[in-house]
Amino acid sequence: MDRIRFRTDRRPISRLAWVAAISLVCGLGCLGGARLSAHGEAADEPFLKVLTTAFHDVSISPTEVQIGQPVTVTGTVRVLKTWPYTMPAPERAYLTAVVPGPVFAMKERTVNGESAPHSIFIERDGIYQFRMVLIARRPGRWHVHPGLAVEGTGTLIGPGEYVNVTGDAASFTFPVTLMSGETVNLDTFGGQFIWWFPFLGFLVGVVWMFYWTWWQHRTVTNLAVTIQIPLNDEGSDIGLITAKDHFWMNVLAGITVVILIAGWVYNVSPNVIRLPQQTVWLDPPKLAPEESLAEAKPLRATFDEGTGTLLLNAEVKNVSSSPITLKQYTLGMVSFVNGDEQEMAKAGPREFVGRLEVEPNTPIGPGETRAVRLRVMSKLFADERIVPTHAPQQFIAGLLRFQRAEGAQQMVLVRSNIIPTEFGQLASTP
Numbered sequence: 001m002d003r004i005r006f007r008t009d010r011r012p013i014s015r016l017a018w019v020a021a022i023s024l025v026c027g028l029g030c031l032g033g034a035r036l037s038a039h040g041e042a043a044d045e046p047f048l049k050v051l052t053t054a055f056h057d058v059s060i061s062p063t064e065v066q067i068g069q070p071v072t073v074t075g076t077v078r079v080l081k082t083w084p085y086t087m088p089a090p091e092r093a094y095l096t097a098v099v100p101g102p103v104f105a106m107k108e109r110t111v112n113g114e115s116a117p118h119s120i121f122i123e124r125d126g127i128y129q130f131r132m133v134l135i136a137r138r139p140g141r142w143h144v145h146p147g148l149a150v151e152g153t154g155t156l157i158g159p160g161e162y163v164n165v166t167g168d169a170a171s172f173t174f175p176v177t178l179m180s181g182e183t184v185n186l187d188t189f190g191g192q193f194i195w196w197f198p199f200l201g202f203l204v205g206v207v208w209m210f211y212w213t214w215w216q217h218r219t220v221t222n223l224a225v226t227i228q229i230p231l232n233d234e235g236s237d238i239g240l241i242t243a244k245d246h247f248w249m250n251v252l253a254g255i256t257v258v259i260l261i262a263g264w265v266y267n268v269s270p271n272v273i274r275l276p277q278q279t280v281w282l283d284p285p286k287l288a289p290e291e292s293l294a295e296a297k298p299l300r301a302t303f304d305e306g307t308g309t310l311l312l313n314a315e316v317k318n319v320s321s322s323p324i325t326l327k328q329y330t331l332g333m334v335s336f337v338n339g340d341e342q343e344m345a346k347a348g349p350r351e352f353v354g355r356l357e358v359e360p361n362t363p364i365g366p367g368e369t370r371a372v373r374l375r376v377m378s379k380l381f382a383d384e385r386i387v388p389t390h391a392p393q394q395f396i397a398g399l400l401r402f403q404r405a406e407g408a409q410q411m412v413l414v415r416s417n418i419i420p421t422e423f424g425q426l427a428s429t430p
C-alpha cells in the first residue's frame with residue numbers, strides 16, 4: 001500500500017497580504033467610528049426614482065415618541081404613466097414603512113380608505129392614498145420612509161423623516177384581543193413554541209455531528225484510513241463503524257421520527273383552533289377623478305450639475321373656467337414648492353422639499369396658454385441623485401401641481417428630456 005502523503009509544509013503569508021489585511025481592519029474601524037448618516041435612498045438609479053412613482057403630501061408624525069406610541073405616516077403615491085417598459089409592468093405591490101429593521105410594528109394600514117393588510121394591485125396612472133400607523137418598538141433615532149415594494153422591481157421609497165424613540169424596549173407590548181375574548185401580546189405570542197420545537201430537531205443534529213467528529217471521531221481523524229476503503233464499506237474489519245454506532249444512529253433516527261409524528265399529531269389535533277394563513281389582496285377603490293385644470297407640454301429642459309440647477313420650460317394651458325397657479329413640482333421622492341415656508345412644510349418632510357421659482361409667477365387665466373419657466377436650484381439633486389446625467393436616457397418625469405384659488409387642484413405629469421449644460425461634482429451635504 002502506498003504511503004499517503006499529506007502536504008504539511010507551511011508557506012509564509014506574504015508581507016503584502018498582512019499589510020492589506022491590517023489596512024482593511026483599520027479602514028473598517030474608522031468607518032465604524034464615523035457617524036453614518038446615509039440610509040441608501042440615494043443608491044437607486046435616478047430613472048428608477050423619477051420615472052416609476054411620485055410621492056407627494058407625505059407626513060410622518062409625531063417625530064418624538066415613547067415605546068408603544070404610534071407614528072402615523074400618510075401621503076399619496078402615484079404610479080406614473082412613464083413607468084419604463086424595460087421593467088416588469090407594475091401589477092402587485094406592498095405599501096410599507098422603510099425603517100432600519102423591526103424598530104416599529106405595523107398596526108394599521110389603509111389604501112384609498114380601505115384596510116390593506118397585505119398586497120395591493122396597482123397599475124400605471126394609479127393614485128394610492130395611504131395611511132400607516134406604526135407603533136414604536138425599539139429606542140433610537142430612526143429614519144422613517146413610506147415605500148412601495150413593487151413585485152419584480154423592488155422598493156421605491158418616498159421622503160423620510162427622523163423619528164426619535166425613547167423608553168425601555170422591554171416595555172413594548174402589542175395587545176390583541178382574540179375571538180375567545182382572551183388578550184394576547186402579539187409581540188411574543190407563540191414565540192416559545194416556535195423557538196423550542198425546531199430547537200429539538202437542531203439538538204438531534206448537534207448530537208449526530210459531535211458523535212462523528214468528537215466523541216468517537218474515527219471517521220474524521222482517521223481520514224488516512226477512511227479515504228482508502230471503498231465507498232459504502234463500513235470498514236468493520238478495521239473497527240471503523242461498529243454495531244454500537246449503528247445502535248446510536250438508530251436511536252437518533254427514532255427520536256427524529258418521534259418529533260415528526262408529534263408535530264403531525266399536534267397539527268391535526270381537534271383541540272387546537274386554527275385558521276389557515278390569510279391572504280388579503282386588495283384592489284384599492286378608485287379615487288374620485290381630479291378636476292381637469294391644466295394641460296402641460298414640456299419644452300426645452302436643462303440641468304447644470306455644477307450648481308444643481310434644473311431649468312424646465314413648459315407650455316401650460318388653463319382648461320378650467322377660473323384662474324390657476326402652478327404651485328409645486330414633485331419628482332420621485334422630492335417636492336419643490338412655489339410658496340412660503342408654511343406651504344413648504346405642508347409639502348412633505350423638510351429634508352425632501354425645496355424651493356421652486358416659476359416665471360412668470362402670476363395666475364394663468366381661463367383658456368390662456370402660456371410659456372412658463374421653472375427654475376429649481378437644490379442640493380437635493382446631488383444628495384438624492386434625481387436627474388440622470390450619466391445614463392443612456394436622460395429623461396425625468398414629474399408632477400406639476402396646479403391649484404385654483406378655492407382649493408381644487410390637479411397633478412399633471414410632465415416627461416422632459418434633459419440637456420446637461422455642465423457636468424460637475426456637486427458637493428454633497430456633510
Ligand SMILES: [Cu+2]
Pocket residue numbers: 039040041143144145160
Ligand atoms: Cu432614510
